[in-house]
Amino acid sequence: MSNSDVCKVKIVGATGYTGGELIRLLLNHPKVKIVSLTAAGFDNPQPAHAFWPWLRQVIDLPIRPEIDGEADGADTIFLSVPHGAAMKLAPLYYEKGLRVIDLSADYRFPDLSERQGWYEGEHTSPELCGVAVYGMPELFREQIKHARLIANPGCYPTAAILSLYPGIKLGFFEPERIRVNSVSGVTGAGRNPKLPFHHPEFDQNFFAYRIGKHQHAPEIVSVLRRVTGKPVTVTFVPHVLPLQRGILSTIYCRKAKDVPLAEIWNAYQETYAREPFIRLYPLGEAPALQAVRETNFLDISLHEDAMTGDVVLVSAEDNLTKGAAGQAVQNLNVIMGFPEKMGLLPL
Ligand SMILES: NC(=O)c1ccc[n+]([C@@H]2O[C@H](COP(=O)([O-])OP(=O)(O)OC[C@H]3O[C@@H](n4cnc5c(N)ncnc54)[C@H](OP(=O)(O)O)[C@@H]3O)[C@@H](O)[C@H]2O)c1
Incomplete structure (x- = not known):
């Protein structure tokens, strides 16, 4: 063929x-x-x-x-x-x-x-x-x-792995005890009806599930360890909200060295410059689900917490597409x- x-x-x-x-x-x-x-x-x-x-x-x-x-x-x-x-x-x-x-x-x-x-x-x-x-x-x-x-x-691992990869690989982030909070639309649960997603139960509701024991945590860790060679661990908490599609992830990392956020951003830009489906946002902007709906893009932004100096990553993707x-x-x-x-x- x-x-x-x-x-x-x-x-x-x-x-x-x-x-x-x-x-x-x-x-x-x-x-x-x-x-x-x-x-x-x-x-x-x-x-x-x-x-x-x-x-x-x-x-x-x-x-x-x-x-x-x-x-x-x-x-x-x-x-x-x-x-x-x-x-x-x-x-x-x-x-x-x-x-x-x-x-x-x-x-x-x-x-x-x-x-x-x-x-x-x-x-x-x-x-x-x-x-x-x-x-x-x-x-x-x-x-x-x-x-x-x-x-x-997996849908959640796609966002978490690609958001974290350059920062861990290049030694900007401590690889252990990274926090990943992800919020998904309900198509992530598949098409078979389930009571928590029945309209009267789910409309106006929002909740975390499989806290600290979701099966995507080992996938995130397995791939990141393989591609970075670092002893990565994560606490991963998924949430679901009454939207049809989309995953917004907020990821918290401690810096491994004292460098300005702009330097980390430049490294991300260099890593993903030729990737057709990764869009790195300018510093100060953050992605939202509307921008990725029914597209194959993964949108990523980088921020610095003013109190702790930790780096906060925000990423958006469509769970059914990217x-x-x-x-x-x-x-x-x-x-x-x-x-x-x-x-x-x-x-
Ligand atoms: N939904 C997401 O956002 C997402 C993202 C990434 C990966 N995934 C993965 O993708 C897979 C499909 O997810 P989904 O959300 O599309 O699930 P879904 O909406 O529940 O659909 C599953 C499909 O598989 C069919 N099926 C089940 N057992 C089968 C068998 N033995 N032979 C042939 N067909 C069979 C079902 O048919 P019947 O209903 O007629 O049984 C249905 O068409 C899952 O492994 C899921 O983890 C899902």
Whole structure:
């Protein structure tokens, strides 16, 4: 298969939120043809607009019950399914020589001991954990170019890792006991109804959850340790608020050396100058969710606390785009040698 060909794509989990976002993005991608859409919770094919009303008269393809490992003519499989389900499907497609981009957490830890205690159950395809490449182009672009199994990053880790990476790597921040507070829109919880997100319960509400024990904490630490070589630890507290989409993170770091904030900002600017989807804000400005909604951007700002001298980072992303489906398409572009912005920005 030549890397300049049009990609034939199957989306497994097409009735879920990240699957729906993949459909939205890939329908507008000039080098992609969606050839198959599947999900799990029904017995007969359904029109796509039964799940996504905006697809009426836009797409003829039905959403069918998934037949595990059936490629349906695709060369690339996006797995938009819960963790645990992905590790059963990925090997079936991978062994057929197909590209697999997994949006779940199943292949994000090359060292399985790092997921122990954070995810339930034994891993059923541990042999692929060492093969998968963590799909964060800003940090692993060269490896992604040659990958056939991508572990697409988590939504919260995308923001935390990319916000912290230059500051830790270049020795500006103490790597231990970093505080990460993140606030997410409710699509982060998936499309299956849950009582706390029922409208009368959730409207006008706002709360923290899995405080100090969210499964994205070890992912943040694992990747940052690998790319910086520093003994990173974080206290991570996620929150959810009644917005559809978006994650705003506020991150608190102690300086490891007495340098002006402008010097740290310059280092960030240099690190990310050529990254198409990272926008560093000028000192004194901070991002907000409206600026990133339905985009693949991660917006970052740096601040200094006037009392302690600590550095405060603020970052904004769309959990379904840069935090999931957009980053997955960015990974596809890197693998295929397409322009990295293709299908993700008006060109
Ligand atoms: N939502 C986010 O912001 C976000 C961000 C980053 C990563 N992720 C990850 O992306 C994955 C999907 O998340 P989501 O929010 O899109 O979840 P979701 O809205 O709950 O959708 C999950 C989809 O997977 C399907 N599915 C479940 N088990 C399956 C199986 N065995 N075979 C085929 N299809 C199956 C579901 O179909 P039925 O409903 O018909 O069973 C549904 O279409 C998860 O692993 C999640 O952690 C999500």
